[in-house]
Amino acid sequence: MADIVVIGAGAAGIAAARRIMAANRKVIVVEATGQIGGRCLTDTTTFDAPFDRGARWMHNPDTNPMIKLARAAGLEVTPAPQGQKIRIGRRNARAGETEEFLAALVRANRAIDDAARGRLDVSCASALPKDLGDWAGTVEFMLGANATGKDLKDISVIDRARAQERSNAPIACRQGLGTLIAKLGEQVPVSLSTPASRVSWSNRDVTVETPAGKIAARAAVVTVSSNVLAAGNIKFTPEIPKRHLDAAAKLNLGSYDHIALQLPGNPMGLARDDIIIERSDSTRTGLLFANLGTSSLCVIDVAGSFGRDLAGQGEAAMAAFAKEWLTKLFGSEVAAAVKKSSATRWNAAPFALGAMSAAVPGGQGSRKILTEPFGCMFLAGEATHEALWGTVDGAWESGERAAEAALRRIGALRDTEPAAAPARAPKRRQRAAPIN
Numbered sequence: 001m002a003d004i005v006v007i008g009a010g011a012a013g014i015a016a017a018r019r020i021m022a023a024n025r026k027v028i029v030v031e032a033t034g035q036i037g038g039r040c041l042t043d044t045t046t047f048d049a050p051f052d053r054g055a056r057w058m059h060n061p062d063t064n065p066m067i068k069l070a071r072a073a074g075l076e077v078t079p080a081p082q083g084q085k086i087r088i089g090r091r092n093a094r095a096g097e098t099e100e101f102l103a104a105l106v107r108a109n110r111a112i113d114d115a116a117r118g119r120l121d122v123s124c125a126s127a128l129p130k131d132l133g134d135w136a137g138t139v140e141f142m143l144g145a146n147a148t149g150k151d152l153k154d155i156s157v158i159d160r161a162r163a164q165e166r167s168n169a170p171i172a173c174r175q176g177l178g179t180l181i182a183k184l185g186e187q188v189p190v191s192l193s194t195p196a197s198r199v200s201w202s203n204r205d206v207t208v209e210t211p212a213g214k215i216a217a218r219a220a221v222v223t224v225s226s227n228v229l230a231a232g233n234i235k236f237t238p239e240i241p242k243r244h245l246d247a248a249a250k251l252n253l254g255s256y257d258h259i260a261l262q263l264p265g266n267p268m269g270l271a272r273d274d275i276i277i278e279r280s281d282s283t284r285t286g287l288l289f290a291n292l293g294t295s296s297l298c299v300i301d302v303a304g305s306f307g308r309d310l311a312g313q314g315e316a317a318m319a320a321f322a323k324e325w326l327t328k329l330f331g332s333e334v335a336a337a338v339k340k341s342s343a344t345r346w347n348a349a350p351f352a353l354g355a356m357s358a359a360v361p362g363g364q365g366s367r368k369i370l371t372e373p374f375g376c377m378f379l380a381g382e383a384t385h386e387a388l389w390g391t392v393d394g395a396w397e398s399g400e401r402a403a404e405a406a407l408r409r410i411g412a413l414r415d416t417e418p419a420a421a422p423a424r425a426p427k428r429r430q431r432a433a434p435i436n
């Protein structure tokens with residue numbers, strides 16, 4: 001018997017378990033896959049540099065707890081890539097054009113914020129100024145698909161406006177964010193390759209069934225993604241309240257994938273960690289991160305409805321798109337220089353079923369609903385964080401928060417004890433394109 005059982009060993013699950021251990025209570029974590037990390041997963045073997053297949057950047061260095069944790073774990077935190085370049089066909093944007101783009105971005109952000117103060121929670125697309133001209137498609141991509149995994153028509157203005165801004169000067173962990181979460185979970189009792197299949201819960205206790213047997217506990221923290229929850233892949237007895245299931249469905253995951261290419265010899269002539277945005281009037285575009293951490297690893301991110309369709313066609317189609325797109329922007333020598341490629345397909349990953357949550361129009365209130373306990377059950381994970389959804393630090397904070405609520409529930413924490421991580425106030429929007 002454990003005091004608290006945690007389902008899922010991603011960032012939220014590991015944070016929850018560490019918090020429970022810090023309170024000297026017995027925790028058991030069950031994880032469906034063969035490794036710790038969930039949507040933080042580093043591939044260290046395919047390329048000459050670690051390839052983060054999921055999350056890669058730590059945003060907002062002043063407040064992000066992951067940066068401190070990475071340093072404390074002895075990992076290297078690498079300085080932020082500086083700024084972004086815009087490509088218009090085969091040439092770089094002129095300074096005046098870049099200014100125009102940034103101004104369009106500011107106006108779009110402001111329009112979304114204004115709409116979020118209205119009576120109805122409408123879609124971000126409906127709030128967008130109609131006169132963004134040549135930059136409309138690029139602004140839509142940067143604020144929609146690239147920032148959240150969804151097109152702007154599928155995102156709530158309130159959700160977008162409440163999201164804490166993700167700095168355009170993100171920090172990477174040289175060894176990878178997946179490596180970081182795995183390291184932070186080293187002392188945590190995690191049972192790998194142990195999917196929870198059924199959870200029987202009441203006001204007093206909970207039993208989690210797995211192929212390896214049953215685990216009884218006095219409370220549970222469930223950290224699976226909103227799509228996994230809504231898909232009903234874990235059976236709950238009694239069923240999860242409909243209110244929570246509806247909330248998970250309204251926080252469904254967007255599509256976001258990386259296409260990684262080994263491009264030796266720097267055929268694009270770019271600097272270390274250069275970020276390239278294409279001025280595009282179609283959704284068939286991506287975001288390029290070149291020469292990651294001085295390596296020859298270049299990553300093209302595809303997202304939103306276009307990314308979903310492309311990923312649905314498989315890895316070969318994704319690699320083909322990456323080459324075609326780079327040829328359009330930099331010439332055919334680049335495609336010829338590709339030595340190796342690998343692409344993620346998060347929508348098809350059975351224990352994630354997508355990339356990151358973003359509320360559908362009208363669905364922002366769902367985040368709060370997901371944090372409401374039922375019986376001795378506490379939900380956590382990025383989708384439950386009101387301002388830091390879709391991030392690793394949001395997932396981490398949500399795990400700590402749910403663990404504290406569960407500890408209080410079993411009488412292991414007094415109501416007066418302060419929370420581990422006070423909620424952070426949303427930061428004002430900056431004048432730059434957010435990157436994921």
Ligand SMILES: Cc1cc2nc3c(=O)[nH]c(=O)nc-3n(C[C@H](O)[C@H](O)[C@H](O)COP(=O)(O)OP(=O)(O)OC[C@H]3O[C@@H](n4cnc5c(N)ncnc54)[C@H](O)[C@@H]3O)c2cc1C
Nearest residue numbers: 008010011012032038039055056057196381382391392436
């Ligand atoms: C491609 C991509 C890029 C991203 N980029 C960034 C970024 O740059 N910066 C950033 O901050 N965030 C980024 N994110 C988002 C970030 O990865 C997530 O917000 C965060 O990792 C979610 O953590 P979590 O613990 O909430 O969920 P998860 O990581 O999904 O953890 C849930 C765990 O539950 C397990 N599980 C599922 N079903 C069961 C079951 N039945 N039994 C037991 N275990 C189960 C899963 O295997 C998983 O390990 C990105 C995400 C993706 C996909």
